Amino acid sequence: MPFERFVGHRSEAVVNVVEKGAVRKFVEAIGDPNPLYVDEEAAKRSCHGGLIAPPTFPRTFEYGKIEGMDWPEAGMIHGEHRVSYESRPLRVGDEVYCYTEFKSYDEKESRGGLLGLVVLERFGEGPGGERLFTMSDTAIVTPALRKTLEA
Amino acid sequence: MSEGTKARPAWEVGDELEERVLPPVTRLQLIKYAGASGDFNPIHTIDEAAEEAGLPGVIAHGMLTLATMGLLFSPHLEHGYVKELKARFSGMVFLGDELIIGGRVANTEDAEDGRLYTFEMYASKGESTVASGKVGFLVYED
Numbered sequence: 301m302p303f304e305r306f307v308g309h310r311s312e313a314v315v316n317v318v319e320k321g322a323v324r325k326f327v328e329a330i331g332d333p334n335p336l337y338v339d340e341e342a343a344k345r346s347c348h349g350g351l352i353a354p355p356t357f358p359r360t361f362e363y364g365k366i367e368g369m370d371w372p373e374a375g376m377i378h379g380e381h382r383v384s385y386e387s388r389p390l391r392v393g394d395e396v397y398c399y400t401e402f403k404s405y406d407e408k409e410s411r412g413g414l415l416g417l418v419v420l421e422r423f424g425e426g427p428g429g430e431r432l433f434t435m436s437d438t439a440i441v442t443p444a445l446r447k448t449l450e451a
Numbered sequence: 452m453s454e455g456t457k458a459r460p461a462w463e464v465g466d467e468l469e470e471r472v473l474p475p476v477t478r479l480q481l482i483k484y485a486g487a488s489g490d491f492n493p494i495h496t497i498d499e500a501a502e503e504a505g506l507p508g509v510i511a512h513g514m515l516t517l518a519t520m521g522l523l524f525s526p527h528l529e530h531g532y533v534k535e536l537k538a539r540f541s542g543m544v545f546l547g548d549e550l551i552i553g554g555r556v557a558n559t560e561d562a563e564d565g566r567l568y569t570f571e572m573y574a575s576k577g578e579s580t581v582a583s584g585k586v587g588f589l590v591y592e593d
Contacts, residue, residue: 329484
């Protein structure tokens with residue numbers, strides 16, 4: 301498989317801005333129209349001091365490309381997700397410097413054939429380099445996808 | 452207090468969140484989520500792509516199921532935020548599936564700026580679990 305050689309590799313950081321309209325579209329799509337996500341006045345009066353973004357929002361960011369890696373998006377299955385925030389939720393207007401690291405690649409036998417398990421870590425930092433969140437995702441390379449990749 | 456404002460939560464270990472039954476998953480919802488999240492993996496929206504990947508039909512984004520776990524904490528966001536969220540996807544969600552989301556308090560502890568409540572969470576359809584994991588919700592001090 302073409303994945304092992306990327307273990308330990310990182311992307312260059314990419315700056316993302318938490319945009320008000322992007323948060324609004326996102327919370328509409330997930331069906332969570334909390335005023336703290338969309339109503340500026342209500343959010344200002346709250347303990348957050350302004351609009352925030354929902355916990356799963358960081359998956360919408362760009363994290364840069366790991367050099368040489370073409371992510372075979374079609375057919376990849378999401379196995380696990382973790383996100384943890386350092387000290388506060390993301391706020392609308394935040395500038396977030398994001399990068400990704402190819403953490404590991406493993407294979408395991410399943411009833412349907414050999415499965416590949418790709419673990420990517422993703423990081424978000426503020427302009428001063430302070431960590432805002434850490435994310436980890438496991439993606440599964442299915443036997444059907446493997447066939448396509450090896451063809 | 453304005454409408455919808457809730458008192459500061461103070462949960463005990465074993466307390467359960469009120470279960471939410473979500474409307475059946477629709478293709479339009481998956482298309483909207485694809486657009487809003489930037490996840491255009493076609494196994495979530497296009498039947499042929501799903502079949503090529505060996506699936507019986509399009510499946511919902513795992514992250515959409517996870518986002519609905521966060522939904523259960525939405526009423527409490529005036530007092531804190533979701534500090535941690537982790538889940539394992541154990542089943543697929545197809546069009547028409549009705550998900551039930553719930554959770555219970557597994558642990559409470561003092562944190563630097565408040566109290567951290569850890570919940571064991573699940574998303575299920577009928578008897579089968581499609582995702583399970585944990586949410587850490589931090590309630591700020593006064």
